[in-house]
Amino acid sequence: MSDTPTESQNWNAFVEQWNEQFMDAVEQNMEAQAQFVESWSEAVEEATGEDEIADGVEGYARAYEAWMTASNQMVERLNDVAEGEDVEFEEFRDIWLNTANEAFKEVMSTTAFARLTGETVGDVLELQQRADEAAEETLHTLSMPTHSDVVEVGDRLVELERRQHAVETKLERVLEHLEEE
16 A cells, blocks of 8 residues: 555654654753853853862863753654654653753752852842831821831730730739738
């Protein structure tokens, strides 16, 4: 039985679709790697110690190796598809997701990343403190209570309740003493 024009058109369309998806995946992989390299090189440039730089470069090398392994896995699975094996599309997605997790784990385990993360957290906390101070000043200017005002009122209420309880206790003792006489 010979291939009809419709069957060969379907096959050509199928192969063309897989080729496009593969090329899209390769392009996305290259873009992700480029972004990764750019952000990582910025981080490494900011690193101060030689050990930190060496650790950062090693982390990048391990992450790059993970991406290359994923690329090889993709090619192997695409070859399997071309040979007629039924491969789920989710398997391709899982290869990239697992690789991204592995690559980021390699980078995040470096001292350079830890230092930069610490600096970023410190910067964010400082920025938040300045924003809180500006908000408090603005609210005071508008004669509105701030968070610290409410906390202060709460603290004063607790102190008043404590004192009231102490006075009540002393009053009960005085009354008991008077009743005994």
